[in-house]
Amino acid sequence: MAFDSLGAFIKAADEIGEARFVDSADLDVDVGCLAELSTERKGPMLVFDNFAEYPRGYRVCSNALQTPRRLALAMGFPFDAHPVELVRLWKERRRTNAPIPPTMVTEGPIFDRLQSGDDVDVNSFPTPKWHSDDGGRYIGTADMVVMRDPEADWINVGVYRGMIQARDRISLWINDGNHGRIIAERYWAQGRAAPAAVVLGCDPLTWMTASMSPPFGVSEYDVAGAYRGSPVELVPLPDTGLPVPATAEIVLEGEIPPPSEESAHEGPFGEWPGYYSHEGNEAVLRIKRIYHRARPILLGAPPNRPLVTGPTAVPSIAVQAWEHLDRTGITDIAGVWAFSHQLMLVVALKQRHAGHAKQALLTLASLRAGGMKCFYVAVDEDIDPSNIDEVVWAMCTRVDPSSDVDVIHKAWTADLDPRLTPAQRESGDLTMGRMMIDACRPFAWRDRFPKPNVFAADERRQVETKWRDLLEGFGQRPGPRKTG
Numbered sequence: 001m002a003f004d005s006l007g008a009f010i011k012a013a014d015e016i017g018e019a020r021f022v023d024s025a026d027l028d029v030d031v032g033c034l035a036e037l038s039t040e041r042k043g044p045m046l047v048f049d050n051f052a053e054y055p056r057g058y059r060v061c062s063n064a065l066q067t068p069r070r071l072a073l074a075m076g077f078p079f080d081a082h083p084v085e086l087v088r089l090w091k092e093r094r095r096t097n098a099p100i101p102p103t104m105v106t107e108g109p110i111f112d113r114l115q116s117g118d119d120v121d122v123n124s125f126p127t128p129k130w131h132s133d134d135g136g137r138y139i140g141t142a143d144m145v146v147m148r149d150p151e152a153d154w155i156n157v158g159v160y161r162g163m164i165q166a167r168d169r170i171s172l173w174i175n176d177g178n179h180g181r182i183i184a185e186r187y188w189a190q191g192r193a194a195p196a197a198v199v200l201g202c203d204p205l206t207w208m209t210a211s212m213s214p215p216f217g218v219s220e221y222d223v224a225g226a227y228r229g230s231p232v233e234l235v236p237l238p239d240t241g242l243p244v245p246a247t248a249e250i251v252l253e254g255e256i257p258p259p260s261e262e263s264a265h266e267g268p269f270g271e272w273p274g275y276y277s278h279e280g281n282e283a284v285l286r287i288k289r290i291y292h293r294a295r296p297i298l299l300g301a302p303p304n305r306p307l308v309t310g311p312t313a314v315p316s317i318a319v320q321a322w323e324h325l326d327r328t329g330i331t332d333i334a335g336v337w338a339f340s341h342q343l344m345l346v347v348a349l350k351q352r353h354a355g356h357a358k359q360a361l362l363t364l365a366s367l368r369a370g371g372m373k374c375f376y377v378a379v380d381e382d383i384d385p386s387n388i389d390e391v392v393w394a395m396c397t398r399v400d401p402s403s404d405v406d407v408i409h410k411a412w413t414a415d416l417d418p419r420l421t422p423a424q425r426e427s428g429d430l431t432m433g434r435m436m437i438d439a440c441r442p443f444a445w446r447d448r449f450p451k452p453n454v455f456a457a458d459e460r461r462q463v464e465t466k467w468r469d470l471l472e473g474f475g476q477r478p479g480p481r482k483t484g
């Protein structure tokens, strides 16, 4: 079932015990720090209310999709599915669901309240300091920046961090090469400001789609419809005509002038690799109108250290990497996973021939999406690629470091990469090495490789069923994994 608003998703998450409501938290430390702790502990979605100096009902929601159960809830997948099975189901949905274009409506709760002219004040919404050393208040972390391509009339939606600069200004950091940047530059090349709308809260699945990158010319709204299984309902904004979800929480409408005309210093901001690695002069949104619901919820996705996965419990990069392997004809993939957001990609496969694992690694290394990566690992199909303990065990016992590791020099990275040297930054050399690790049993003598000392899957299942009550006290385990 698709959720038609953030509020509906919160209600459903609460019903399955995945949400916690927090009253009177402090915006300077409590909200950001609780979000960080919940991320690290794979804790609940947090909904904060009753901030000092703000009306009750002006809320902040964080950690929306950070457990497999919440991601499954958003996508309508079984709650007890193994994480790798969720990747497979997601990939399947991308394959079978044609894009579903949005439907246009004329009304929606987003028009409950309007600020315009001198009344515009983006500070009217409680905005946390997500980390203590942030250079400002980032109202845009789980935002959606909506723009129309001036040359081809399609709508792009992207997630770009937005920092409050003044009551009617936020800065936006849009990476070179991202579609939003290309579109803004098309307006700037015509000597015009780019009309833009920034959505600050909507159903989390639509938001998540905006952080993925379909080909240029394909709207993320169409992809969101496919993921939802039903169209996103959009309303055109009065000033720019830009379409936004009718049930969005808060929308800023305005324009992004060429940076030569106006820009602002933004950052530093504690970013997703876990460091403060980028700040500088960036484009700004001149806000002309703000629309919001009567009791708005600001959706936040603060970048916390990616100790396990990233902003979503099931990494979308794993879905794209698996598709890429399928497309290039690499067979017998048992699963794909990504750790530390996207910095380490792991493929599990049943080796069919000599060099099969190396072929998979080379293919993974050619994936364009998400430029900044470091490690690619191939493991046999008996290893759960989403279980870091099993992956490390395979790396420590099936790899001869003198022959099973290859290093690629000078590959693409991003300026968020903390390992770039100061000299590289100064010269614009945004490149980094990458490592491919073949942690599969050597193909030629795989049948003679020592046998692991673990019980077979069916024996474990039988014991788990027989001793269910006893095992409940042992901690949570994910459901069975499908291989092949």
Ligand SMILES: Cc1cc2nc3c(=O)[nH]c(=O)nc-3n(C[C@H](O)[C@H](O)[C@H](O)COP(=O)(O)O)c2cc1C
Pocket: 141, 142, 156, 157, 158, 159, 160, 161, 162, 173, 174, 175, 176, 177, 178, 179, 180, 181, 210, 211, 212, 213, 301, 311
């Ligand atoms: C939580 C989150 C924050 C992000 N912040 C930024 C950002 O500040 N700037 C940026 O260029 N990309 C950021 N991204 C990545 C882009 O949203 C992503 O590359 C997206 O595909 C860009 O869409 P586009 O190609 O349509 O422009 C972020 C992604 C997520 C999930």
